[in-house]
Amino acid sequence: MQPSLSGYLLIGAVLFTCGVVCMATRRNAIGVLMGVELVLNGANVNLVAFSRYTTLGIDGQIYSLFIIVLAAAEAALALAIALNFYNNHLTIDVDKASSLKG
Amino acid sequence: MGDTLKTLLMIAWLLPLFGFAVEILWGPRGDRRTTRWPAWMAVACIGSGFLCSLSALLIWGSGTDWAVLQSHDSHDAGHAAPSDTHHEGVEPQEHPAHESAQQNPIRPTAPVRANDAARWHLTTAADGHASDAHQNAHTAAGHTDSPSDSAASSHGQVPLVYHGTIYRLAAFGSLILSIDYYIDSLTLVMFTMVTLIATCIHLFAIGYMSDELTDEYVDHFVHTSDGGHLHRQGRFYRFFAFLSLFCFSMLGLVLAGNIFQVFIFWELVGICSYLLIGFYTERHSASTAANKAFIMNRVGDFGFLIGLMVIWTWFGTFQFSDLFASLPRDDAGRVVTGEYGEVALALPDGSSKQIPYTLLVVAGLGVFAGCIGKSAQFPLQTWLPDAMEGPTPVSALVHSATMVAAGVYLTGRFYPMFVPEVLLVIAYIGAVTLFLAATIAVVATDIKKVLAYSTISQLGYMVLGLGVFGWAAGLFHLITHAFFKSLMFLCSGSVIHGCHHEQEMTRMGGLRHRMPITAFTMLVGVIAIAGLSIPGLIAFSGYHSKDAIVATALAFIQANPGHFLLFLLPLLTAGITAFYMFRLWFMTFAGEPRDAHVYDHAHESPWIMTLPLLILAPLAAFCATGGEDGLLYRLLAGSEPNYVAAGVSSTASGLTLPGHHAIHEVHSTAGTWALVAAIAGTLLAWVLYGTKAVRVEDMKRQMAGLHRFLTHKWYFDELYDALFVQPVHQVARFFAWIDRTLIDGIVHFAARLTVLASRWDRLFDELFIDGLVNLVGRATFSVGRSFHVVQTGRLRQYVMFIVVGVVALFAVLFTTFPR
Numbered sequence: 001m002q003p004s005l006s007g008y009l010l011i012g013a014v015l016f017t018c019g020v021v022c023m024a025t026r027r028n029a030i031g032v033l034m035g036v037e038l039v040l041n042g043a044n045v046n047l048v049a050f051s052r053y054t055t056l057g058i059d060g061q062i063y064s065l066f067i068i069v070l071a072a073a074e075a076a077l078a079l080a081i082a083l084n085f086y087n088n089h090l091t092i093d094v095d096k097a098s099s100l101k102g
Numbered sequence: 103m104g105d106t107l108k109t110l111l112m113i114a115w116l117l118p119l120f121g122f123a124v125e126i127l128w129g130p131r132g133d134r135r136t137t138r139w140p141a142w143m144a145v146a147c148i149g150s151g152f153l154c155s156l157s158a159l160l161i162w163g164s165g166t167d168w169a170v171l172q173s174h175d176s177h178d179a180g181h182a183a184p185s186d187t188h189h190e191g192v193e194p195q196e197h198p199a200h201e202s203a204q205q206n207p208i209r210p211t212a213p214v215r216a217n218d219a220a221r222w223h224l225t226t227a228a229d230g231h232a233s234d235a236h237q238n239a240h241t242a243a244g245h246t247d248s249p250s251d252s253a254a255s256s257h258g259q260v261p262l263v264y265h266g267t268i269y270r271l272a273a274f275g276s277l278i279l280s281i282d283y284y285i286d287s288l289t290l291v292m293f294t295m296v297t298l299i300a301t302c303i304h305l306f307a308i309g310y311m312s313d314e315l316t317d318e319y320v321d322h323f324v325h326t327s328d329g330g331h332l333h334r335q336g337r338f339y340r341f342f343a344f345l346s347l348f349c350f351s352m353l354g355l356v357l358a359g360n361i362f363q364v365f366i367f368w369e370l371v372g373i374c375s376y377l378l379i380g381f382y383t384e385r386h387s388a389s390t391a392a393n394k395a396f397i398m399n400r401v402g403d404f405g406f407l408i409g410l411m412v413i414w415t416w417f418g419t420f421q422f423s424d425l426f427a428s429l430p431r432d433d434a435g436r437v438v439t440g441e442y443g444e445v446a447l448a449l450p451d452g453s454s455k456q457i458p459y460t461l462l463v464v465a466g467l468g469v470f471a472g473c474i475g476k477s478a479q480f481p482l483q484t485w486l487p488d489a490m491e492g493p494t495p496v497s498a499l500v501h502s503a504t505m506v507a508a509g510v511y512l513t514g515r516f517y518p519m520f521v522p523e524v525l526l527v528i529a530y531i532g533a534v535t536l537f538l539a540a541t542i543a544v545v546a547t548d549i550k551k552v553l554a555y556s557t558i559s560q561l562g563y564m565v566l567g568l569g570v571f572g573w574a575a576g577l578f579h580l581i582t583h584a585f586f587k588s589l590m591f592l593c594s595g596s597v598i599h600g601c602h603h604e605q606e607m608t609r610m611g612g613l614r615h616r617m618p619i620t621a622f623t624m625l626v627g628v629i630a631i632a633g634l635s636i637p638g639l640i641a642f643s644g645y646h647s648k649d650a651i652v653a654t655a656l657a658f659i660q661a662n663p664g665h666f667l668l669f670l671l672p673l674l675t676a677g678i679t680a681f682y683m684f685r686l687w688f689m690t691f692a693g694e695p696r697d698a699h700v701y702d703h704a705h706e707s708p709w710i711m712t713l714p715l716l717i718l719a720p721l722a723a724f725c726a727t728g729g730e731d732g733l734l735y736r737l738l739a740g741s742e743p744n745y746v747a748a749g750v751s752s753t754a755s756g757l758t759l760p761g762h763h764a765i766h767e768v769h770s771t772a773g774t775w776a777l778v779a780a781i782a783g784t785l786l787a788w789v790l791y792g793t794k795a796v797r798v799e800d801m802k803r804q805m806a807g808l809h810r811f812l813t814h815k816w817y818f819d820e821l822y823d824a825l826f827v828q829p830v831h832q833v834a835r836f837f838a839w840i841d842r843t844l845i846d847g848i849v850h851f852a853a854r855l856t857v858l859a860s861r862w863d864r865l866f867d868e869l870f871i872d873g874l875v876n877l878v879g880r881a882t883f884s885v886g887r888s889f890h891v892v893q894t895g896r897l898r899q900y901v902m903f904i905v906v907g908v909v910a911l912f913a914v915l916f917t918t919f920p921r
Binding site: 095 | 895
């Protein structure tokens with residue numbers, strides 16, 4: 001049986017929501033990063049699903065490939081920031097990183 | 103001959119200019135203020151100029167056999183047959199105007215006396231063609247006369263003149279401005295006189311000005327505010343540069359061939375005079391004297407300009423030769439007037455033009471006004487005594503021998519343009535001046551002031567001589583006076599130098615023991631100017647020339663008895679002249695020393711100052727030897743306008759101008775009278791100042807009023823002060839008041855108005871414009887301020903904001919655009 005578009009969209013929405021909640025609740029910077037990955041991949045699922053189930057063609061799949069590369073780059077950058085932050089503050093608690101507040 | 107003369111005179115003329123340029127440019131360089139080379143440079147230039155002038159004079163003399171005109175025989179011949187005497191047209195030159203000497207063919211327009219090769223007239227100055235001209239003269243049709251008729255006349259000879267154009271400066275329509283030359287014997291004699299005297303004076307000045315040869319000159323006449331004296335650099339080179347410039351200007355004036363060129367050099371000598379009077383420019387008296395001289399000359403030059411305007415408007419040319427040819431004179435020398443007093447001019451372009459006779463008078467008086475200013479005649483005589491503030495060599499050269507004589511020279515040069523009415527004015531001006539100045543000289547105590555007044559007086563003699571139709575007599579006196587007066591000025595300079603700049607005669611006396619050469623040469627000059635002589639044995643130059651003038655004056659009043667003052671004043675003044683000159687000599691050189699300090703420090707001047715005295719003394723004594731048969735007089739008389747010799751009888755205004763014969767008849771009478779007056783004056787001076795018979799102080803007290811009148815120079819300075827200076831001050835004060843109250847008031851009112859308006863403007867700016875800008879700024883600031891609370895720095899919070907924001911956005915989207 002062919003799974004329906006709605007199932008994919010549901011999975012994408014669940015992944016997205018999980019990612020957002022993870023970002024909003026975790027104080028650990030690594031956790032936040034993982035939340036970001038969830039959000040991005042939720043979006044990827046949506047793109048690929050739309051690419052498969054609609055007449056949009058291959059665009060969605062190419063776009064999701066870009067996002068994967070982007071996520072990798074972003075993860076590298078973010079991890080470097082986290083490492084540096086740890087070196088300076090001996091913690092990776094994002095609530096402590098508030099020196100730029102207004 | 104003409105080309106040679108022209109070349110020689112031009113060299114003599116331009117050398118001082120070259121000297122001036124070198125001296126003024128290289129004089130002040132570096133540490134050369136202590137060298138004498140500028141002086142020797144100037145001496146070399148003017149000395150070479152003298153040699154050129156002298157050779158020119160010799161060439162002229164040998165070309166004309168030195169016997170140019172009027173010996174006594176010709177007086178008699180002329181008188182014997184006055185009716186037969188035919189006078190040619192006054193002006194031998196014919197139009198059209200000669201544009202260039204080189205371009206014009208030789209056109210001997212005047213007839214030539216068969217037996218006198220010298221009497222031709224050339225319109226050009228081509229030497230090589232002179233003989234052709236002579237031959238042509240016989241064949242050419244004479245314009246006014248035939249050669250044989252002319253030969254019968256002894257007075258109709260045309261003066262020999264070379265004239266032409268050196269360089270054409272500009273042409274404005276028909277007005278041509280050019281550098282011309284006009285060479286006759288008067289030019290040559292003046293050139294030789296000026297260059298010779300200038301050379302002597304340059305030499306003298308090397309000694310006199312030697313205290314300027316320093317980098318630190320102390321001027322004891324200038325007091326600085328801290329009680330000391332002025333220290334400045336020496337100006338030796340500058341003095342000689344100015345002298346050179348003056349020589350150039352003076353020679354240019356003499357050589358000039360048109361009246362406008364004369365005017366240019368007239369002003370140039372004026373500015374040289376100004377620079378030299380004000381040589382000690384830091385002295386207040388010197389700078390004001392220079393201003394006074396310059397300004398009073400401007401008064402005369404204003405008249406000169408008017409004369410030039412009349413001449414240009416009516417004659418259309420400035421050239422002497424064209425001007426003289428334009429004015430028609432009849433056989434008797436009268437200016438031909440028409441029915442209504444108009445004169446038909448024969449213009450150089452061949453046309454004819456009617457000019458009112460009055461305008462001829464105006465032109466003549468205008469040009470003579472310039473002469474009044476330059477020659478310090480009444481009423482512009484007051485600048486010359488003040489001009490004695492200049493160094494003494496300047497007084498000798500500029501203010502006695504040459505520049506002030508330029509006025510007399512111009513009167514003589516421009517003589518054919520003066521109608522009898524103008525001549526009468528000239529005569530009276532001269533008569534008044536000579537008397538007035540002589541009386542002031544009697545009481546002056548400054549040695550240079552005495553000589554200055556004497557100069558004015560003698561210039562008056564010359565002007566009088568010219569005015570009473572004694573053309574040659576006036577210019578004769580000009581030359582002799584130049585020699586003896588420059589000699590006396592140099593002597594006074596020697597005295598002043600020897601007495602360490604003491605000029606008051608009341609502190610001198612007995613100086614002949616200290617400076618014998620100066621005393622002796624001064625005595626020569628004094629005798630010469632006083633006109634003393636032993637008749638038939640020896641006579642100095644002043645005797646001859648003054649006699650000539652007095653005789654002319656006597657002949658003039660015999661013909662016109664109403665003008666007897668013109669004889670009486672010069673005769674009286676001849677006595678006064680002798681008196682004040684001998685007074686000067688006695689007070690300075692004879693008697694007991696009045697001031698022991700001055701006497702003890704007095705010394706004879708060095709050889710470089712006494713040498714010029716020794717050169718000039720024999721010239722002053724003997725330059726006029728022979729009187730009216732002598733060389734100098736004959737030379738001058740050779741250039742006399744040809745109608746002068748016979749005299750002019752019964753002109754339109756009823757004047758009779760005496761001819762040579764009339765003058766010759768009364769010559770011995772006048773000479774005797776003048777000699778008696780001179781001897782009387784001399785004796786009086788000897789009694790008063792040479793012996794102790796009469797106490798001068800007592801006389802001074804007895805005639806205190808007269809004495810005060812004379813020492814105040816007839817109150818002329820006060821009169822001019824009251825007449826001109828004070829009114830100008832009053833008017834100036836009035837206008838200053840108007841400026842201060844009215845004009846300044848308006849300006850101040852406008853200023854206050856502007857200040858008020860800007861104050862309002864400022865208020866508006868500050869309240870409204872600035873307020874608006876500040877309001878915007880403050881609003882932006884407070885908005886930003888109020889938003890800063892949301893930037894908490896908590897990452898999770900930001901994520902919440904994003905989520906909430908997105909949800910809210912979706913909610914808004916879905917509610918706004920429902921399916």
